[in-house]
Amino acid sequence: MEWMETSPEIAEEVDVMLRKHGISAIRQAGQFLRKSPSSTLKEGDIGREVTRRLSKYITHGLVQLSIERVKETGEYRQSLRDSSEPYTVVLHKLLPLNLPEYAPRISFVLKAGATEIWRTESTFAVRSLVSLTDTRITLQEHKLKEFRFGSLNAAMSIYLKKEQVEEAIHSFNRDLTVPGMMAAGKK
Amino acid sequence: MRGHLRGCGDSRVSPCRFFIILLIISIIIVVHGLSAPLQSPVSALHTLNLTTAVRSPVAGFSADITTGVSPLTVHFSDTSLNNPTSWLWDLNGDGRIDSQSETPQYIYHEPGTYTVTLTVASSAGKDEETRKGYILVTKGAPGPIADFSSDAISGTAPLTVRFTDRSVNDPLSWEWDFNGDGRIDSKVQNPSATYSEPGIYSVRLTVKNDAGSDEKTRLGYISVTAMPEAAAPVSPVTTAEGTSTGTTLPLSPSITAVPPVKNPDGRSDFSLFLLLFITAVLIAGAYLLIRSRSSCSSGDESRELHLELSGGIDFGGELPPLVDPAEPVQPGSDKEEGT
Numbered sequence: 001m002e003w004m005e006t007s008p009e010i011a012e013e014v015d016v017m018l019r020k021h022g023i024s025a026i027r028q029a030g031q032f033l034r035k036s037p038s039s040t041l042k043e044g045d046i047g048r049e050v051t052r053r054l055s056k057y058i059t060h061g062l063v064q065l066s067i068e069r070v071k072e073t074g075e076y077r078q079s080l081r082d083s084s085e086p087y088t089v090v091l092h093k094l095l096p097l098n099l100p101e102y103a104p105r106i107s108f109v110l111k112a113g114a115t116e117i118w119r120t121e122s123t124f125a126v127r128s129l130v131s132l133t134d135t136r137i138t139l140q141e142h143k144l145k146e147f148r149f150g151s152l153n154a155a156m157s158i159y160l161k162k163e164q165v166e167e168a169i170h171s172f173n174r175d176l177t178v179p180g181m182m183a184a185g186k187k
Numbered sequence: 188m189r190g191h192l193r194g195c196g197d198s199r200v201s202p203c204r205f206f207i208i209l210l211i212i213s214i215i216i217v218v219h220g221l222s223a224p225l226q227s228p229v230s231a232l233h234t235l236n237l238t239t240a241v242r243s244p245v246a247g248f249s250a251d252i253t254t255g256v257s258p259l260t261v262h263f264s265d266t267s268l269n270n271p272t273s274w275l276w277d278l279n280g281d282g283r284i285d286s287q288s289e290t291p292q293y294i295y296h297e298p299g300t301y302t303v304t305l306t307v308a309s310s311a312g313k314d315e316e317t318r319k320g321y322i323l324v325t326k327g328a329p330g331p332i333a334d335f336s337s338d339a340i341s342g343t344a345p346l347t348v349r350f351t352d353r354s355v356n357d358p359l360s361w362e363w364d365f366n367g368d369g370r371i372d373s374k375v376q377n378p379s380a381t382y383s384e385p386g387i388y389s390v391r392l393t394v395k396n397d398a399g400s401d402e403k404t405r406l407g408y409i410s411v412t413a414m415p416e417a418a419a420p421v422s423p424v425t426t427a428e429g430t431s432t433g434t435t436l437p438l439s440p441s442i443t444a445v446p447p448v449k450n451p452d453g454r455s456d457f458s459l460f461l462l463l464f465i466t467a468v469l470i471a472g473a474y475l476l477i478r479s480r481s482s483c484s485s486g487d488e489s490r491e492l493h494l495e496l497s498g499g500i501d502f503g504g505e506l507p508p509l510v511d512p513a514e515p516v517q518p519g520s521d522k523e524e525g526t
Contacts, residue, residue, distance in 0.1 A: 123501075142300050
């Protein structure tokens with residue numbers, strides 16, 4: 001499957017989050033690697049890769065769930081019509097959409113050759129409220145063919161899931177861009 | 188021939204009295220005849236009123252539910268005006284009549300949006316109402332997807348491993364096979380297992396819920412090596428949820444102790460031991476030397492430590508989960524700003 005391009009704003013926030021909070025899995029992996037003279041990996045390399053993956057997952061989940069929620073709005077349903085030709089509708093103002101929680105996760109596996117030595121996993125929870133304006137949807141035969149954001153604002157909270165509890169580790173409220181998903185004229 | 192008119196006072200019916208009676212009867216008949224036709228205009232008026240009161244029906248309908256997951260059962264009600272006598276329903280927007288009942292029920296099996304049209308008719312005429320995209324059916328909850336992890340994947344016997352269920356889409360039951368022998372060892376969500384025999388064990392988890400089932404097998408997942416001293420563990424794999432499954436794992440032969448060689452000549456023993464020790468030291472040294480040289484070569488990476496990251500997204504049933512395959516983490520440049 002194709003992943004969404006990462007939102008640069010989300011990548012910034014995740015980078016700030018990991019610098020501020022840190023993830024124990026990254027520290028543990030770094031400790032293992034420091035003991036190995038043959039490895040040239042540093043903890044910074046691990047953090048960079050975690051940032052890249054987590055930003056990608058958060059962006060993808062946000063976009064997919066936003067699309068699903070838009071499809072449930074009255075404005076979207078009123079836009080449906082029997083047309084075999086594609087047509088575009090602009091949904092100027094939608095009520096803020098409370099997206100369901102989704103859980104990105106990252107697994108860490110340390111290997112010596114093909115042998116696994118150590119494994120752990122970090123799971124996050126993301127909750128967000130998105131405000132969309134001038135959303136452009138292209139429909140054909142009652143199916144959504146294309147979806148473009150006009151403007152996208154997200155109030156997002158990120159939690160780190162532990163055994164019995166979850167810990168809030170970061171939140172932000174800002175306008176976001178998603179490369180390849182913005183309407184023409186928007187960056 | 189004699190005859191005479193009778194007078195009015197005569198006791199017998201006189202002509203005078205006869206004419207009076209006849210007159211009264213005639214009046215009665217006339218009055219009755221005049222009054223009878225008066226009733227027909229009244230009934231005619233009623234008839235006219237009934238005819239003008241019948242109006243053409245006005246189509247209208249409602250549904251008990253308009254949004255849900257498939258398969259979605261919807262009960263429709265007719266709310267048309269002016270008492271239609273026939274109903275034609277197109278409940279899925281395909282242009283064909285699906286029901287002629289006044290209050291039909293329809294099951295939507297596929298996700299999508301559906302247009303509903305009702306045509307009603309009576310002797311006074313007919314009417315139609317169409318609602319586009321009236322019924323919205325979304326995909327039902329997907330079946331579970333099995334996944335698991337453990338707190339250890341290798342170690343020396345006896346090795347206790349704690350397994351964690353990572354399945355998504357809310358499974359309701361779990362069946363674990365800790366040693367790949369096809370038998371269920373545990374039905375707990377997050378069990379522990381103790382491997383007392385050295386060997387390499389495959390682990391399988393099967394999960395189920397109302398929407399389906401799935402299984403995940405990790406071949407050669409747990410690697411158990413023998414204890415440093417010769418030992419012969421014979422106890423079976425036990426699970427830590429309170430009851431033993433009684434499963435025995437005869438995957439590798441028991442290790443038996445090698446009886447010492449009896450030698451009455453103590454000096455020969457010592458010489459033999461010294462010779463073996465020196466040989467072992469030389470072999471170990473040569474191995475380490477070769478290994479340190481080979482680790483510098485660019486082609487030999489078989490024992491190099493490396494870190495792989497993988498991941499994905501669990502949408503909690505809202506959407507199918509996503510999996511991102513594992514990739515090794517590459518060292519970055521020193522100038523690159525890392526976290």
